[in-house]
Every structure is written in structure tokens, then in C-alpha cells.
């Protein structure tokens with residue numbers, strides 16, 4: 001057998017993970033060597049013994065065989081948290097088709113010099129009050145906690161999905177589970193979508209677990225993140241709460257991973273490896289012998305399908321936890337009829353009536369608009385052209401009536417006086433953004449105090465927190481916002497949630513558009529009536545007959561799931577099928593197109609009989625930043641086939657000189 005070699009990273013806590021060194025594996029220890037194993041190696045010119053981790057195995061070394069040193073042996077305490085993370089990186093590389101380096105960089109943040117700034121984060125947490133307010137679990141909550149604990153203690157590690165309606169007290173259940181796991185001397189990772197990672201949420205955990213928690217959000221610098229990880233590695237903390245990347249906390253004895261709001265899109269990484277936190281958590285839990293608990297009021301179709309198949313255990317919470325709090329009543333208004341009746345305002349008659357009623361009773365209101373695809377673009381009434389970004393294939397968005405901004409690349413121009421296309425002066429804004437709604441609300445309800453939350457008002461540091469806390473303190477009557485305002489917040493004073501145009505998100509060019517819409521509507525409705533007073537959610541729509549709107553109005557998850565799964569099966573979309581989207585991008589439009597055609601032809605030739613292959617088609621936004629993009633879709637029930645296709649393309653790609661000017665991106669669903 002040919003000599004075997006291992007790529008090794010030395011001292012991962014100090015060195016850049018870019019630096020891997022190759023060593024020969026002595027045949028005697030070959031059976032013990034696999035990815036993640038900690039080994040001793042001679043290092044540097046003095047050949048001092050250092051420890052390192054095996055990150056890759058090969059029989060074709062990149063260097064002169066004569067100059068390659070040999071591994072001394074397997075380190076004594078060879079299973080560490082980092083061992084598992086490296087194994088995880090290996091799995092991610094295979095699963096998502098990235099390089100080992102990209103995967104390693106995702107799981108092991110690069111150590112950089114840390115400035116004193118980090119102290120502040122610890123202080124913010126420390127500024128909170130630690131006062132264990134003991135909430136007695138209700139019977140539904142208690143039975144989930146009991147069932148989990150019994151199976152946990154018996155070693156059962158099947159992932160659990162908690163489907164609990166909005167306000168059903170999932171967080172209290174999580175805390176009971178965490179308590180149990182901590183008592184066993186193990187540690188816990190809690191993932192919360194960035195947007196919901198607010199003072200409100202963190203302080204709930206803090207008051208229960210005090211300084212044993214550590215918080216990690218995306219505003220931390222790489223160095224600060226490393227520092228938090230270091231504290232976890234050294235046992236200075238037991239609970240890490242954070243967004244997606246908190247998953248890679250190197251706890252020595254991880255016992256439990258919780259993913260709250262499991263359905264959130266933010267759990268999917270946008271950079272290579274394009275992993276989904278739910279999938280990675282499942283693998284990490286398996287490698288560490290930890291339990292995985294997912295929770296949501298609107299589970300992703302993927303997770304629910306796994307629960308149905310018995311891969312996940314399903315638990316349900318059917319009612320609101322707070323005594324006296326009921327689910328909101330939901331009403332649907334058909335906007336077409338409003339139009340027919342001559343109401344041109346964005347507030348339907350019923351909406352106006354309910355808003356006035358709440359203002360008069362001094363109760364709070366949230367008005368929600370789905371910004372995507374509904375922002376105000378500017379077009380010419382003479383030639384009909386919209387003003388577009390010169391670098392991207394999208395319309396520019398009007399801000400403060402003064403500037404046009406590209407939401408893809410940041411390109412900005414002052415609002416032109418004349419149409420750039422035909423020179424006519426008849427340029428006008430179309431569509432409605434949050435600013436416009438604020439203006440219209442101010443006109444129609446002059447006595448109301450308004451607050452607006454969107455990208456413009458939250459771009460400053462802490463902006464988002466300030467608005468939420470002002471609203472929570474009752475400093476405004478109406479909070480107007482985008483998706484941001486419906487995510488997981490708990491404002492007991494809100495008794496009306498108005499959804500201004502529910503169907504906008506249905507038009508998104510995405511197979512999951514109906515699922516997104518359903519989730520947004522149910523979550524939005526879930527913000528109403530969380531206190532003692534009953535709440536109403538009013539959904540305005542042009543498509544009242546659509547199943548995602550109907551089932552959301554009925555707050556009937558099961559009915560939604562049945563219809564949606566039927567559609568996914570019929571169309572061969574995930575989770576009925578696996579899908580690989582392969583995108584080729586480049587500045588040279590012609591070259592990009594030609595290469596994409598060649599890939600498609602060769603994939604069709606080799607795999608056309610096995611897999612379903614669609615395209616190539618232009619990406620939903622064909623041009624971004626002067627880069628042109630096309631996509632090829634491949635579907636198969638067997639994930640491994642898609643990995644095979646991806647590897648095949650990647651191999652040919654790497655061998656083709658012309659591809660160096662292009663980029664290839666793979667995304668599995």
C-alpha cells in the first residue's frame with residue numbers, strides 16, 4: 001500500500017487555520033488516524049514536539065515526499081471538543097461541497113489579538129438582574145420536560161421538535177431542560193435568530209442562570225468571538241446563547257443544543273459552506289452525544305416531515321402559557337373588495353375601525369409590512385421604465401424621498417429630476433415602504449404616537465434595541481415595521497396586529513414562498529393579545545383564497561403542512577426531494593453562459609437518467625455588482641447522488657483553465 005499522509009493543523013488556538021502541514025503516517029498507527037484525531041508531531045527546525053489535529057488524509061502529498069516528517073504518535077487525551085469540531089468540519093465539507101479550509105474556518109474562528117473592548121460585553125450581561133423568578137410549568141410544559149428528562153437520562157438522543165403555539169411558553173421549557181443538563185455537569189448551546197437576540201430574551205436567561213451564560217452575536221469582532229470560545233473551552237461558562245455561529249462553541253462536555261425558532265431563514269449560511277444550522281446541530285449532537293431540541297410555533301416543513309417520519313420526537317404545546325391569555329382572533333380582509341368599494345387607502349375600512357378602537361382604549365398596535373418586493377421603486381409614467389441600478393438587475397429603492405439606493409450593492413444617487421431613460425419629468429414612486437406607511441398613518445391618525453422599525457431606523461448600533469424598548473415601555477401607540485417586528489417579541493400591551501399586504505411574499509421566486517408567508521402571518525398574529533386583553537390580527541390580502549393565508553388565518557399548522565407537503569411532493573421540491581443549485585457567476589457574460597451550458601450538457605449526459613435536471617436559467621437577480629449569474633437545478637431523492645454530481649462538476653471545473661475567471665457555488669437543500 002502506498003504511504004499515507006495527514007494534513008495537520010498545529011495549535012489551533014493560536015495559529016491561522018490556513019496553515020496546515022503534511023506528515024507521513026507510520027503504518028503502525030494508521031488504524032488510529034482519522035480526521036479530528038490529536039497527534040504529536042515534530043515541528044519547526046528544532047523538531048520540538050507539538051500537538052496538532054488531523055484535518056485531512058491523502059496518499060498524494062503536496063510536497064516533496066523526502067522532506068515530509070513523520071507523525072510521532074496519537075496524543076494521549078485525544079478526544080477533545082476541537083476533535084469533534086474538526087470531525088464536524090470534515091462532515092460539512094462532504095455534505096455541502098466546500099473545501100476543508102472553508103469548513104475549518106467556519107468551525108474554528110481564527111485567533112486574532114483581542115482589545116479590551118470585550119469587557120463591555122460581559123458587563124452588559126452583568127448589568128442585568130439575577131433574580132430567579134420561578135415560573136411553575138403548566139401541565140403541557142411539565143409533561144414535555146418530564147419526557148425529555150426521562151429519555152435523556154436513559155441515553156436516548158433522538159432529536160426533539162417542540163411545536164408550541166405562539167406564547168405557549170417554549171422558553172420556560174427550554175430552561176427546565178437546560179437546568180437538568182447543567183446539573184449533570186454538561187454544557188448547553190442555545191441558538192436564537194440574531195434579530196430575536198435582544199435584551200428581553202437574554203435577560204430572561206440571565207435571571208435564571210446568571211453569569212453562567214455567555215452571549216455571542218454577530219456584532220462581535222472575530223477576536224471577541226474567539227475570546228468567548230476560549231471562556232467556553234476553559235470551563236468559565238456553561239451556556240452559550242447566540243446566533244448561528246454559536247454552534248461552534250468548543251464546550252468540553254456538550255450536553256444539549258437548543259434551536260429556538262427553528263424555521264428561521266437566518267439559520268442557513270449564505271457563505272460557503274452553505275450549511276443549515278439545524279443539520280449541522282444534528283451532526284454535532286451525534287458526535288458529542290448531546291441532545292438536540294428544536295422549537296417553533298411554525299416548524300419548517302423539513303423538520304415537521306422528519307417528526308412525521310419518526311426521526312424526530314414531536315412534542316406539542318397547544319395553548320398560551322400565561323393565565324388569561326388567549327390566541328388572537330384572526331380576520332381576513334379582501335383588498336380587491338376595498339378597491340371596488342372605492343377605498344384607495346392602504347388601510348381597509350375594518351383596519352381603520354380597529355385602529356381607532358385601540359387608540360381610543362389606549363392599547364398598542366403593530367402594523368407590519370413585508371418589505372421584500374414591496375419597497376418603493378421609482379418609475380417613469382411616460383416611458384414606463386423603472387430606475388434601475390447600473391450594476392445590478394434590480395430597481396433602486398427610494399429613501400427619504402431624496403435618494404435612490406440599490407439594496408444589493410449599496411449604489412446610491414440623488415433622486416433624479418428627469419427620467420434617465422427618456423428624459424421626461426414624470427418620475428414617481430410606486431409601491432409602499434415603511435416610511436410611506438408611517439406618513440399615511442400620521443395623516444389618518446394624527447393623535448397617534450408612531451414608531452418605525454426598519455433597516456433605516458435600525459442601522460445605528462443599538463437602534464433596534466432602542467425602538468423595541470421604547471415601544472415596550474408604552475412610549476408609542478403604533479409600531480410600524482418590516483419582518484423584524486414580528487420575530488419573537490413579547491409586548492403584552494399589543495391587542496391589534498395589522499398585516500397590510502399579506503400576499504407580497506407569495507410572489508417571491510422561491511419554492512418555499514408559501515411556507516414563508518404562512519410563517520410570517522402566524523408569527524405576526526402571535527404578537528397580538530399576549531397580555532390579559534384579547535388580541536386581534538387583521539390580515540389584508542389580494543389572495544384571500546390562497547391556502548397559506550387561509551390556514552394562517554385559522555392558525556392551523558397541520559392543515560398548512562398537508563397542503564404544502566402535497567405541493568412539494570407533486571413538484572419534487574425539498575423535503576420530498578433533495579435539491580442542488582449550482583450557480584456559475586462571472587463578469588464575462590458570454591464565457592459564463594458558455595461554461596454553464598457545457599456543465600449542463602455534461603451533467604445531463606452523465607446523470608440525466610438518474611437525476612432530474614432543470615436549466616440552466618438566469619438567477620432570480622441575473623446581474624449583481626456587474627457579475628452575471630446562471631443556475632442549474634438538480635433534484636434527486638438520494639442526497640448522495642447530488643454529492644456525486646457536485647464532485648464530478650468540481651473536478652472538471654478545477655481542471656478547466658477558463659473557469660478560473662468564474663466562480664462556482666453549490667447550494668444543497
Ligand SMILES: Nc1ncnc2c1ncn2[C@@H]1O[C@H](COP(=O)(O)OP(=O)(O)OP(=O)(O)O)[C@@H](O)[C@H]1O
Nearest residue numbers: 136137138166167168169170171172297321322488
Ligand atoms: N407556566 C407558565 N405560567 C405563567 N406564565 C408563563 C408560563 N410559561 C411561560 N409563561 C409566560 O408566557 C409568556 C410567553 O412565553 P414564551 O415567550 O416562553 O413563549 P414562546 O412559546 O417562546 O412564544 P413565541 O413563540 O411567541 O415567542 C412569557 O411572558 C412567559 O413568561
Ligand SMILES: [Zn+2]
Nearest residue numbers: 389392406409
Ligand atoms: Zn446595485
